[in-house]
């Protein structure tokens with residue numbers, strides 16, 4: 001039984017026996033060849049578009065973008081070579097095009113692995129690629145078989161698609177969940193499609209004529225293949241964008257010197273806690289503190305040492321408070337800690353603990369010269385109906401009193417209302 005064969009394949013460059021029907025426009029060209037050529041050109045155009053999109057991310061320095069860009073650039077070349085089958089020597093349009101297309105998927109894989117901070121097994125990729133290409137050449141110049149060439153190429157592409165799918169974890173982070181889920185599902189689906197394709201061609205190679213409509217099957221696989229690189233690239237772009245957004249949000253929410261919450265993040269957290277406390281009636285305490293005579297530290301030991309003091313202050317403060325307590329740097333040498341569900345007595349105790357932890361010297365001692373520092377702390381309890389600004393202002397006034405009272409001490413803000421949740425006026429020194 002003679003069987004119709006695929007005439008142009010993006011993975012093998014095959015141009016087998018012509019299969020009817022032919023197009024009305026060009027009698028010499030069958031509908032399958034024309035369809036395959038159109039699919040190749042569409043895929044090429046999509047790779048060019050993806051290349052342009054990825055180029056917009058070049059300056060982002062997101063790890064993986066370089067490999068994804070290279071993959072799409074090489075894919076354009078490979079696809080044009082596939083499309084030039086018949087017009088250029090076979091060595092270019094079969095071995096050359098297939099070799100480049102293997103590099104394309106290998107680069108996509110390497111890009112995802114590097115993006116995720118995972119190792120890339122370069123030696124294995126090289127061996128797998130060379131074996132596959134060797135198979136293509138052997139079943140071209142030796143026993144000429146499009147089917148076996150297709151099985152060989154599909155195995156390499158399928159394995160790497162499945163490996164990409166297995167490498168990408170669905171992130172718990174809301175920003176990354178959709179991009180990672182999309183990439184994982186797309187890679188696993190493409191890997192499976194390559195597997196099915198390899199299986200169909202393996203059966204056809206083993207038992208010729210099993211499938212009557214191979215040219216049509218080939219077109220279906222090609223249509224799926226058209227989506228492969230753009231789908232993987234789309235996932236890559238989404239993952240890169242999510243990472244850029246996450247980095248921007250992290251930079252906006254954290255003080256770059258100390259790692260404490262930025263003023264913006266602290267305000268947002270304070271507003272949420274303020275609304276919660278006003279709604280539930282649970283106590284909310286605010287500690288405002290400022291390094292004593294910090295200018296002297298800078299002037300005597302330099303800004304580098306001053307910076308180290310600020311970093312150490314944040315570390316020690318975090319150790320002195322609970323996980324749920326929120327520490328922010330409001331600016332310069334001024335910090336704040338918000339203590340949810342904390343009553344006045346506990347807030348004063350925490351403030352005293354923080355003060356004692358920060359009545360210390362920088363470690364390790366810089367250049368053999370001890371750098372001692374202390375802080376002054378103002379404490380205020382939120383009162384019913386009080387605005388956040390009011391709470392901040394009362395804590396600030398208490399801090400001012402602590403400074404005026406001699407520094408290195410804790411002062412509680414007086415109550416606004418006689419029966420409000422308030423701290424004693426007395427300084428805790």
Ligand SMILES: Nc1nc2c(ncn2[C@@H]2O[C@H](COP(=O)(O)OP(=O)(O)OP(=O)(O)O)[C@@H](O)[C@H]2O)c(=O)[nH]1
Pocket residue numbers: 257290291292293294295296298302303304305306307310331332333403407
């Ligand atoms: N090293 C360093 N110094 C900073 C930073 N931000 C602000 N400062 C310095 O902090 C010092 C604050 O000085 P002052 O406002 O006079 O306060 P102080 O010397 O701590 O005095 P009191 O608050 O009254 O005890 C200034 O010298 C600022 O240059 C920073 O990020 N790093």
